[in-house]
Amino acid sequence: MKRNRMGLIALIAVVAAVVYPFVFSSTEATTIVFYALLYVAIASSWNIIGGFTGYISLGHAAFFGLGAYTIALVADHLGIPGGYGLFLVALLGGVVAALFAVPMGFIALRLRTIHSFVIVTIAYLFMFQLLAFNLLGVTNGSSGLAIPQPNWSGAFFNMPFYFAALVLAVLTVLLAYWIRNSRFGLGLLAIRDDEDKAAGVGVDTWKHKFAAYIISAVPIGIAGAIYAYFSSYIYPQTVFDPMIDLTIVLSAFLGGMGTLLGPILGAFILQPAQQLLTFYTGAAGWDLVLFGVLFLVVILLMPSGIVPTIVERTRRARVREAVQKADETVPTPDANPAAGGGPR
């Protein structure tokens, strides 16, 4: 019953997203939601390792950049012109990201303390940025690389990108949903709660973490490639950008780590907020202060994120109500809401 209702709501959300660009067809409206959808995919994908297992990676922007450079280099070397074909090349970005994730995950996951893992992943990001700057022969260094552009008209231009981002977002959320409800996902959640205990009950923690790390690189690589294609030109500092990581982590935290809905909600709040903030305010400085204060308030009031907090509040309210009615009816405790709020 509940699963059906969730499915229905998900369906409505997807239909709304499909209809949206036809109702609000201005380039501004489609551009902003395009970025938000891209970040839904990125944050949901990051959540597979960061949220489900608790291994917080601050270096996943490396995969974003790898995807971006993949599409630029492949298009250039194979002479692929701008057009729908390049969206297929974007998939290669995911493959390349996964290939790089193998040695990266192998090294980083050997570090069993979370803080060492966090900091080594930061090192990854900066190492890739430096490589992009320094490997002149491959990356053209600080002068950056162009991605061939399709000759679609201005009014139509955003549409294919919007739907590419939408498809990527939906598939990534489905992937996260499937993982969360699989045996594999149960293993990941067990690692987050207590890695030793998980190993004790027979979860091969190494394989689980390693697989989750590699899987989570793929959609981010594809997203990086789509982003690069959309922005037409990439520089080392714009695609290997620490701000991308901060946005990912903040989205996931804001919405609720380890939940399915959390990263979606977080990305939809954060990404447009950032864009609109710079779009409509010119006062440099106040925007940072405002942003910082908002975060502090959210983190201190809702340390587990928006979705788990709401879930928890409604659950408590329901229990209270149930207790009040206890005289007449038997309370039906519902401790595990479908939307998330994992065991914390």
Next chain:
Amino acid sequence: MFSVRRNRAALVALTASTLLLAACGSTPSSSASAGPVKIGISLSLSGDFSGDGKAILQGYQLWAHDVNQQGGLLGRKVELVVKDDDSTTQQTITNYSTLIGTDHVNLVFGPFSSLLTIPAEQIAKRYGYVLLGPAGGAPNVFAENYKGYAFVQPASVVNNLLSFGAMLKSLPASERPTSVAYATSNDPFTQPQLPPLQSELSAAGIKSVYYQVFPDETPDLTPEALAIVHSGAQAVVLGTTSVPQVQAFVQTFIQQHYTPKVIIATSGPDQGSAFSSAIGAANTEGFLVPEGWTASANTYQNSKFVSEYLAKYGGTANAIPSDAPEAYSVGQIMQQMVQKTHSLDNATLIKALHDTTFKTVQGPMSFNSNGSPVGSGTFLVQWQGGNTKIVWPQNIQQANLEFPKPAWH
């Protein structure tokens, strides 16, 4: 019961935020044929480039004020629609596609730096708009080969330092430096300037004894500066992007008691008082910088521009950042194209862009098909007695070149 409400609440929040966005997106669009002529601009009013971005805005606003006093473009008032891009490519894309696609501005002007000009160029190309860039002259901007683009400075970036090479070669052989050290940031604006100069100087027998690229974000340039000191070069060429980078080199040079015969930096010494207060007024003596404009130049409307700038923004003529006249020139060129074609149609304007020589505060200018300028080239400015003076070429010089550079204080 509750679970329904909870889920609906989430959905409502989601759609509400979407609607909010859409509402913001559909700001009332102007009709293209009546009312003022709208010119869309994305500028870095916050973030890394905000200093230059704000100076460019001054130049644009001054021009808009002037053209409106003269009756506007084709009898219609000019209105600037300015959006902040936070010095990021992502916001630049959003801004220009909104300005053209949603706000339907009639014309667009360029942003600051080559970094942001490339994405702006892509959007302009997509809609067939003319894009005049006050600060997008790196080779990769021209590599896009868009006929509607023009870089409004008197020389492309790669030719920036050629006047310095010509000056050195004009020195008598006995005085001429015999060795030169090059250090440049890996920035797309500075890095391409050095190789043409190096090959020219090498051909003239001036040996390069040090040539290194450093990352633009390097917080500490002391090792690089030490290496230059160690090389003992008689001439130093710094491909710097900012005042603090020059300051870092100079600090080490002073500490090590090393004074080259001649020193030039691509950016930093052009920043007026910001430069002299950072390295100390006495230490500015003899510093060279390539420039495309000065307040005293006898160019089209220049004296009017300078006096209006000082009246509106204050300061001294020497302290006017070169971004402002570059932006003002963009306006001048647009005005001349519109007057010549009697049209605001971008396709018509693009044709006019390539068969006209324009008059600007930076001197006469015309453009190649890839947007690179054919102008009067750069000249050399030197700090002398706390002021900047043109010292090269000789036909426009305001003072003789001070050579060799005096020791640091």
Next chain:
Amino acid sequence: MNLVFGSVVLGILSGGIYALMAVGLTLSFGVLEVINIAQGMLVVVGAYLSFALESYWHIDPLLGLLITIPTLFLLGFGIEWAFLRPLKQDRVALSILVTYAVALILEGLMGLWFGDNFVAIHAWYVDAAINVFGLYIADIYLIGFALAIVLLGAVYLLLYRSKFGAALRATVQNREAAVLIGIDVQRISTLTFAIATGLTAAGGMLFGATTAFNANSMLDLISRLLMIIILGGMGSMGGALVASLIMLVSVDVVSVAYTPTWSTFVFFALTVVVMVVRPQGLFGAPPARKV
């Protein structure tokens, strides 16, 4: 004078300055179990305070430390009390977010106050240099190194020769056990964070005197400082000092002997390699706490 030798000397001296900036980070991790992303910004705040004292009231930056260190001590006290103490669960993860938010607020405020222009701290000993065997060594680096030794020595004495230090070390070893034997962990935490932040004021002054900076400088700083404390071993003060020296010497030597463009990369790669061989860092205790 050999250029490589000169860069080694320079690396050692500036390594002392970095140690002064990094030690606050490693102390607050060891005791509070938080990763203080705001550390880079606190360095910048310290630098701006010294800059303001020097340029507005003509107070010598060294003398000004008597004002800036207590000021940052109080700031650290306030940050811990208001934002870190309330974090009960997921301290490592949440502290990253909270301190990042604090850094953003401070960055915004500094930007509003001082603008975007780069500034540098001036004093007579910044440009002066003495000649040691043909190599000119700037006074500021010598002063900085001496100051680092004095302050780090003082903290060392505090840690190993006082009752507070004994309680602090017990807390580093095992937070829960420290509570059980009656140590006021809360008080220790607040004081440690305040002391760590106060030390940062000195690091900030030296940073501002050797490098031009603005509010944005914090991003680059924090990544370097994090690498230093992880290489040294998180929580280890000696480790922070040694790792600072390794970092600055290796970066400076690679810059002059090979090329500046690869110098930072070499250090990052070195750190990752060390982490593979020795996941707890050079001087860190073997991991007792699991994820």
